[in-house]
Amino acid sequence: MRKRVTSSLGRVHLARPREATAGASLPAASLAAHILLGRSSCRSVATATGSAEAAGSGNHGKMNLSGAPFPRDPARKDYMQRYRQDLARLSARLLEEAGAAAGARWVDSHCHLESILCRTWGGGGTAAVRESEQLLTLQDLVSLWPAGMEFCICNAVFRKPYKLPLRQGRAEAARSGGAASCLSEWGWLRANLNHFHEGSRLASRLKFTVGIHPHEAVHPQGWDEEAALFVRELAAHPLCVGIGECGMDLLRHKPRLADRQLDAFRAQLRLAVELGKPVVVHSRSAARPDGAAPAYATASGADPVEAACMSALTEELPRSHAVHMHCYSGSLEHAQRLCDHFPRLRLGFTGALTFGGKRGAQLAALVTSLPLERLLLETDGPYMCPAPFRGQTAHPGHVHLVAEQIADIKGETLSKVLAATRESTRAVYGI
Numbered sequence: 001m002r003k004r005v006t007s008s009l010g011r012v013h014l015a016r017p018r019e020a021t022a023g024a025s026l027p028a029a030s031l032a033a034h035i036l037l038g039r040s041s042c043r044s045v046a047t048a049t050g051s052a053e054a055a056g057s058g059n060h061g062k063m064n065l066s067g068a069p070f071p072r073d074p075a076r077k078d079y080m081q082r083y084r085q086d087l088a089r090l091s092a093r094l095l096e097e098a099g100a101a102a103g104a105r106w107v108d109s110h111c112h113l114e115s116i117l118c119r120t121w122g123g124g125g126t127a128a129v130r131e132s133e134q135l136l137t138l139q140d141l142v143s144l145w146p147a148g149m150e151f152c153i154c155n156a157v158f159r160k161p162y163k164l165p166l167r168q169g170r171a172e173a174a175r176s177g178g179a180a181s182c183l184s185e186w187g188w189l190r191a192n193l194n195h196f197h198e199g200s201r202l203a204s205r206l207k208f209t210v211g212i213h214p215h216e217a218v219h220p221q222g223w224d225e226e227a228a229l230f231v232r233e234l235a236a237h238p239l240c241v242g243i244g245e246c247g248m249d250l251l252r253h254k255p256r257l258a259d260r261q262l263d264a265f266r267a268q269l270r271l272a273v274e275l276g277k278p279v280v281v282h283s284r285s286a287a288r289p290d291g292a293a294p295a296y297a298t299a300s301g302a303d304p305v306e307a308a309c310m311s312a313l314t315e316e317l318p319r320s321h322a323v324h325m326h327c328y329s330g331s332l333e334h335a336q337r338l339c340d341h342f343p344r345l346r347l348g349f350t351g352a353l354t355f356g357g358k359r360g361a362q363l364a365a366l367v368t369s370l371p372l373e374r375l376l377l378e379t380d381g382p383y384m385c386p387a388p389f390r391g392q393t394a395h396p397g398h399v400h401l402v403a404e405q406i407a408d409i410k411g412e413t414l415s416k417v418l419a420a421t422r423e424s425t426r427a428v429y430g431i
């Protein structure tokens with residue numbers, strides 16, 4: 001997982017937004033400016049092409065990938081070929097099912113574009129990701145998505161910059177002629193806001209949410225006045241569709257830090273109510289993934305994270321508020337209580353649903369029991385890439401595989417699953 005560092009670059013989010021223009025070159029004057037911008041924006045500036053137009057042209061159903069990058073390296077070429085074959089298979093499935101693939105529309109309701117593009121997630125420790133996958137610009141990435149995948153919702157929730165893995169850092173330093181970059185999701189969003197502006201070729205396929213992740217909320221500088229100001233400012237952007245992901249996650253943190261997470265969570269819930277924005281909730285049970293009992297528990301025996309999450313949501317939000325329970329992996333009872341209380345609450349499922357084993361079976365049981373109308377599709381890319389691409393960098397072009405798994409679990413047509421989850425995106429986000 002990501003290694004974050006504290007440094008003066010923690011102020012990265014305060015940098016002025018930069019309006020990148022195609023063909024402009026990176027100012028050589030300031031290494032700091034390079035760091036603040038993040039190297040993905042530098043790559044975007046350098047290689048902006050019209051390749052995204054093919055994907056965004058409304059040519060739905062044909063899955064035109066003519067503008068997609070096609071590398072010469074054999075491993076990368078093979079990866080791209082398999083990706084293209086998968087989209088062709090999807091197109092055929094939709095045609096066979098509905099008689100017209102052109103009608104199908106879907107959305108990736110949760111991903112992290114900065115981590116996808118910069119490979120800062122490190123491939124989950126899998127060198128093959130960095131060696132076999134091509135680094136892409138945002139334009140290139142969007143051009144890879146099938147046209148039916150209307151847009152993604154990108155979450156910007158990490159304020160701190162983090163170190164690139166040593167080897168990647170050296171390569172980047174050699175490439176850029178400077179020190180290796182430190183990036184943050186907030187810094188990336190700032191640097192790439194030009195792509196989210198009306199009139200940008202990519203704007204129709206990009207939305208974002210902003211907040212502080214519970215992993216970062218455990219730090220004293222995770223959620224403070226500056227953070228609240230940043231979130232308020234970005235929330236005013238026309239393509240900001242929600243606050244978060246925020247919530248609780250005690251799998252990797254000491255129980256005494258739970259209060260910090262809870263304070264940041266509640267503060268963001270109140271902000272969402274004030275701003276009239278949906279909330280994206282990240283809630284991970286304190287139960288250990290191997291099924292062993294949690295290290296600590298409530299007096300009643302209820303899962304402490306589920307209990308705290310339920311209290312925070314019901315106490316801070318009106319019942320009519322829109323809620324996205326992202327990458328849901330809690331208990332069925334908790335999901336049902338949440339659904340009963342909040343009519344505009346939906347539960348997101350990721351590629352983990354395709355993983356099989358105990359985890360896959362648990363998620364499949366949830367999907368079986370929950371109404372289709374309550375589900376959202378998400379990749380949480382770059383994490384949890386669905387089968388048959390497990391282990392690779394997940395991105396919105398993979399999210400149909402989650403829908404196909406839901407269709408298979410529920411015995412429904414893929415078209416029905418895509419339509420229902422698309423409607424759920426409207427119910428939560430109004431888009």
Ligand SMILES: [Zn+2]
Nearest residue numbers: 110155245380
């Ligand atoms: Zn996420």
